[in-house]
Each structure stands twice: as structure tokens, then as C-alpha cells.
Amino acid sequence: MNEITVRMAVNGRPHTVRTAGRTTLADLLRDQLDLTGLHLGCEQGVCGACTVLVDGLPMRACLTLAGACEGSDVVTVEGLEGPDAERLRSAFSRHGALQCGFCTPGMLLSGHHLVCARQPLTREEVSVAMSGNICRCTGYNGIVGAVGEALEDGIAAEDAAVMTRNHEE
Numbered sequence: 001m002n003e004i005t006v007r008m009a010v011n012g013r014p015h016t017v018r019t020a021g022r023t024t025l026a027d028l029l030r031d032q033l034d035l036t037g038l039h040l041g042c043e044q045g046v047c048g049a050c051t052v053l054v055d056g057l058p059m060r061a062c063l064t065l066a067g068a069c070e071g072s073d074v075v076t077v078e079g080l081e082g083p084d085a086e087r088l089r090s091a092f093s094r095h096g097a098l099q100c101g102f103c104t105p106g107m108l109l110s111g112h113h114l115v116c117a118r119q120p121l122t123r124e125e126v127s128v129a130m131s132g133n134i135c136r137c138t139g140y141n142g143i144v145g146a147v148g149e150a151l152e153d154g155i156a157a158e159d160a161a162v163m164t165r166n167h168e169e
Contacts (some may be wrong), residue, residue: 011079
């Protein structure tokens with residue numbers, strides 16, 4: 001077996017892991033680092049249940065080789081934190097955006113990426129942006145509404161902070 005050493009930060013903590021060269025990021029995170037929040041659904045990159053952030057971008061962990069993440073910063077649902085993550089979780093709760101929970105980690109990470117981008121989006125644009133994550137329970141209305149609300153709240157919070165800084169100067 002061809003083993004490699006992979007060094008990466010996962011949820012802000014450095015890790016050095018020896019693994020088979022063909023190990024996916026999903027398998028490394030779940031089986032070797034015991035981060036089971038990401039789920040494996042289709043294992044073909046279609047469902048989005050295994051979405052994680054790699055260097056700030058949503059990636060399908062089932063399709064990404066662990067070795068390709070050498071030196072990267074990986075965030076799983078267990079490491080999702082900060083004001084934007086709290087806005088998103090609260091909005092998911094208010095909008096009834098989760099039911100069985102299988103897709104939720106991938107939805108939260110994809111949604112978090114949109115919220116952090118601070119790019120104003122219409123409801124239709126949020127829907128398209130989230131379409132790479134499949135949910136069989138909610139019908140997406142709650143999810144799209146929650147992501148849109150968290151995005152608007154994040155933009156408003158940033159605008160308020162800028163106005164406060166400008167006023168103090």
C-alpha cells in the first residue's frame with residue numbers, strides 16, 4: 001500500500017496523518033480524525049452531504065483526495081463557528097430548514113460560504129447556489145429562506161460596523 005503523510009489544519013487544529021494515497025478527504029476526516037459530522041451519501045459528488053470548506057471554498061470531500069489537501073485549512077461542520085455560523089444556525093432553526101439532518105452539515109457549510117462572501121443574492125440566486133446540495137425532506141424553501149436571511153443579516157452587520165468605524169474617525 002502506497003502511504004503518504006498529509007499535513008493540514010482541520011477546524012483550526014494542525015494534523016499530520018499517515019494514510020493510503022487513495023484515501024478521500026471524507027474517509028480521512030471520518031475514519032482517522034473521528035469527525036463524523038460530514039455524511040457520505042452518493043459518494044459521487046452529487047448530493048453535497050460531504051461538503052467541507054477547503055481554504056474557504058466548498059468542496060466535496062468524497063471526491064477530494066486527502067493528499068490534495070496538503071497544507072490546506074479544512075473546516076467541517078464541527079468547526080463552523082463565529083457570528084456568521086451563529087446567524088446561519090439561528091436562521092435554519094427559525095425557517096424549519098432541517099428535518100432528518102442528513103444533508104444539514106453540507107447545507108450549513110455551503111450556506112456559510114455564501115454568507116461569508118457578502119454578495120447580495122436574490123432568493124432565486126440563493127436557490128441556484130444551494131442546488132448542489134440535495135435534501136429529500138424539506139423541499140428547500142426553508143433552507144433557501146434561512147441562507148438568504150443569514151446573508152442579509154451578515155451584510156447588515158458588516159454595513160453597521162463600517163458606519164460605526166467611519167463615525168469614530
